[in-house]
Amino acid sequence: MNVKALNVLEYHRVKERVLALSQNEVSSALIHELQPSSDKDWLTNQLFKLEEARLIHMQGSEPGMSTLTAVQSLTKRAHIGSMLSVTELNRIKNNIRVTNRYKTYILNLSEGGDVNLPLLAAQFQKLPVLSHISDEIEAKCDEVELRDNASSVLYDIRQQKKTINRRIKDKLDSIVRSQANQKKLSDAIVTIRNDRQVIPVRSEYKQDFPGIVHDTSASGQTFYIEPNSIVELSSQLNTIAARENEEVSRILYELSGIIAEVHHDINWVTDVMGELDYQLAKAKYGHSIKGVIPVILDERTIDLPLAWHPLLDQKTVVKNSIIFGDDIHSVIITGPNTGGKTVTLKTVGLIILMAQSGLMIPAAEGAALSIYHEVFCDIGDEQSIEQSLSTFSSHMTNIVSILKEMDDKSVVLFDELGSGTDPSEGAALAMSILDRCLEKNVMTMATTHYPELKAYSYNRSHVMNASVEFDVETLSPTYKLLMGVPGKSNAFEISKKLGLDLSVIKHARQLIHMDNAEVNEMITALEKNTRQAENDRINMEALKKEAEQLHKELSEQYEQYMSNKESLIEQAKLSANDIITKAEKAADDIIRDLKTLRTEQQGIKENELIEKKGQFKDLYNETTLKKTHKIEEQQTIEPGDNVKVLSYGQKGVILSVDNDEAVVQMGIIKMKLPLSDFKKEQPEKDKQIRVVPLVNRQTIKMELDLRGERYEDALVRLENYLDQALLSNYNQVTIIHGKGTGALQKGVQDYLKRAKEVKSFRGGMPSEGGFGVTVVELK
The missing domain is CATH 3.30.1370.110 (Ribosomal Protein S8; Chain: A, domain 1)
Known part of the structure; x- marks a missing residue:
């Protein structure tokens, strides 16, 4: 992408805002290098990664990676045999720990099914395990130096060093605390000179403190003396310190050697984490502007619903739908100054650059673009005093360059095309330039004041007019873009609002060419129809969103229903199996009891037999039986009715009814049961018994x-x-x-x-x- 377009469209300001959301120097370096690309495979991959980063950002629980640093130079030094310092080792340790935290976080999100992160999950599963490296560094290094227990030798050396330091301090403290020495010392303290512990002695008493003078004050009144009594101890301390340095170097070389063995793996995990934070920064920026991930199409497309310039205040910016219709290659925008024409051009150009950089764009859902190899701009005042070029000449120089380099994979943006010269010539030149763009099949947007260009689209195919709206009542632009409608002159209306005499305006109307008047009337009608179409479109969008939301909710409820349905069926199967198993066991027990009763000498009693048969009936779902019976027949139970007792499977006769219950006689057994437990049956026909009539015979039971x-x-x-x-x-x-x-x-x-x-x-x-x-x- 050419540098001029990047500068004119202020692409660097977008990068600065993304950069501010970076967490570390690794991702910051990637953002500095970010440029628009026309490589579709690269761009598709970037947008997939951006979508996963957006999903992570939406979780609001990202671990954070501010401690990640660039360590390639450190691992390279370790690989060639150099010794890394404790601070440098800690940087590598921090990178490994950051990677471990994110690996756990990403895999938990993905495997838990909450978030779909196929690319990141696959990438993090392949990362090498380097925890043993970070653990080794942590065990031997604190934030600034090696720990005392980094090795047994180092521990012994540092213990000796502490002992000698303590002895030196005790001797010096005894000297400075002595009452006899108070007047001889400039200050009753022990200080350091040339890495040796010394006492500040007044110059007139220096002979009272034999030893080595390491320094004097600027006035010469104080000598910093290391007394002979501690010189030997200090020498021992120096020897111990040298041994300590040797042991420290040995341990650091050992740790550096471990780093050298896995330097490729350390560089790999660092690159992966830097790339992730790079995508997260882009996702955070996209979220901050309420942007969307664009759809990238193969056919040439510019479809930006409700787009706005990302560098403008979101609270006040006017959103416009910038959509090249089917088979439209050029859009001519007309309208008043300060109406937003130039901002519209910059919005289109910057959004294309952002999309081809793998960024979210400021537009509504469904925004779609194709990939362009170049974006060419002729926007702003190009006057150059050094080159002695006028405004028109400087613009034309730039346009000449654009016409040479553009092709059907380019987008060209012209601001005030043909301005800065004679209007008639400028308009003719503008139309000729636009014709050249059409010949080369270039996607073009141009702004102009020339009225001749308003009719240009009606005489050319693949060209569409557009305009920025102007409110005559308030004498101010609305910044709304009207696609398909050319801008009309509002000179008469504005003059009238400003108080110009009506007779002057009337005379002016008579002087204007009839064709122009008809064109203005046509434009007025188009504006009215376009506003109505826009309002209809907004209403349709609202209805569409409502329908989509309803469809989404219904889909979720249906999925939940289907999920529950499968679960309930499975649960029912398990319950049924359990019921059958229990019923089989209960049936076996009842049969066993019946067999036992049959073999008893005294025989089976009727009430026991009824009870055992009732137990068989209990194996059925009593509630279901009663419910089914209720559905089959609404019956009235009265005393004397013959019934079947459902819970026992026996026949009986109703003796009495009390509300919802009745007393039934089953053989010699009487029971009180609910009415729902009875099924009414026809009485059995009485058997004809022949008897001999007797005088005074009384009817008695048998x-x-x-x-x-x-x-x-x-x-x-x-x-x-x-x-x-x-x-x-x-x-x-x-x-x-x-x-x-x-x-x-x-x-x-x-x-x-x-x-x-x-x-x-x-x-x-x-x-x-x-x-x-x-x-x-x-x-």
């Missing part, structure tokens, strides 16, 4: 229930019952005495043994009541 009776009363009732049964011509009756303690059963059977009307008797079968009944056969 069973006598003595349960709860006193012993004596029970026998009286038994005697009367047998007489009535015999009169009723019953062959067999049942005496219900219950189990209890067995006393009533024994008394009944003793009576039956003596009774003349009894042919025989036996205990009840399980289906008849078992031990709780005695079946009597009458004569």
Whole structure:
């Protein structure tokens, strides 16, 4: 991209704003080198990376990498055998630790499914593990020097050094604290000269302190003397210090050797982190301008809905849709000065440069551009005193260069084309230049004041007019761009607002050429229609966004429904399997109990059999059965109705009804159950029993229930019952005495043994009541 266009469009100011969001020197260097590119593969890759960086920035939990530094020079020195300092080793350690933090962060985001980061996840998974390097440096180095325990030798040396320093300090402190020496010393302190500990002695008493003079004051009144009593200790200290330096150098060379072995890996992780921060800085800038990632198309396109200049104040800037229609190659913008024509040109040019730099652009969603090899500009005052060129000449010099270099992969921006010379010649020259651009199939935008160019698009194909709106009422521009509408002259309206005599304006209207008047009327109509179309478009955009939001919400709800549906089905399958397993086990237990009862000598009792059958029914979902029954039939249960008891699977007769419950007789068992547990059935047809009518015959039951009776009363009732049964011509009756303690059963059977009307008797079968009944056969 040519340098002139970058300067005129102020591309460097955008880079400065991106640079301010960089966290470290590595990414800053990449931003300094940033330039627009026409390489589609590079640009596509950059925009993919930018999208992932944008997603990371939106999380608001980025670890940060301000400690990342450029270490290629350090790793190179280590590789050729140089020794790195503690500070330099710490820089490498910090880079490794920053990488580890981001590796964990990126992979957690990606693997957790919250954020889709395929490029970064794949890249970070391939990065080498260098934690052992940073751990080794951390173990041996603090922020400025080696730790005492970096090696056992270094530890011993530093302990000796501390001991000697302490002895020297103690001796010097005793000298300066001595009362006899107070007047001999300039100050009662120990200080340092030439890396040796000394005391400040007044010049007249220097002979009282034999030793080495390391310095004197500017006035000559103070001598800094190292007393002989510590000279030997200081010499020992120097020797120890030399040994310490040797050991420190040995350890640092050892650490540098470790760095040399993995210098390529260290450079790799540093480059990856620098690239990530570089993309994050671009994403942060895009977020700050509320920009979007452009769509890059193969066919030539400039489609910028609601675009604005990124360097203008977002709170006040007017957003305009700059869209080259189908098969449009040139756009001619007309309108008043200070109306925003030049800003429109710069907006288009700068947005193209930003898009081809892999940056987000200031426009609405759906913004699309193609890749251009060059952006040429002729914008602003190019007058040059040094070259003795007028404004027109300087512009024409630039235009000549543009016409030579442009091709169908270029975008050309002309500001006030043909200005600075005779209007008629300038207009003709402007049209000729635009014709040349059309011949070369160049995408062109031009601004002009010439009225002749308003009709230019009507006489040429692939050309569209545009204008910047002017509010006659306020006598100020609105900065709105009207695509497809040429600008009209507002001279008469403005003059009228400013108070010019109406007769003068009327005379002027008569002088104006009829064709121009018709053109102005046509432009007025176009402006009105364009405003209406723009309003309709805005309303459609709003409706479209609402529809998209509704579609998104419905899609999310549908996906959630489908997800829950699959989950519920799977859960139901598991529950069903569990229910079946439990039911099978319960059924096995019931069958086992029935078999056990069958083998007992005393037989199976009826109530136990009913209970066991009811347990089989309990294996079904009682609520579902009742619910299904309710759906099938709305029934009314009344006393005397024959019903089926759903929970027990037995037939019975309703004895009484109380609100939502009823008492049912099932064989010899009475139970109170809810009405929902009954299904009404047709009564069985009575069996025809032939009997011999007797005089004074009373109707009695074929069973006598003595349960709860006193012993004596029970026998009286038994005697009367047998007489009535015999009169009723019953062959067999049942005496219900219950189990209890067995006393009533024994008394009944003793009576039956003596009774003349009894042919025989036996205990009840399980289906008849078992031990709780005695079946009597009458004569």
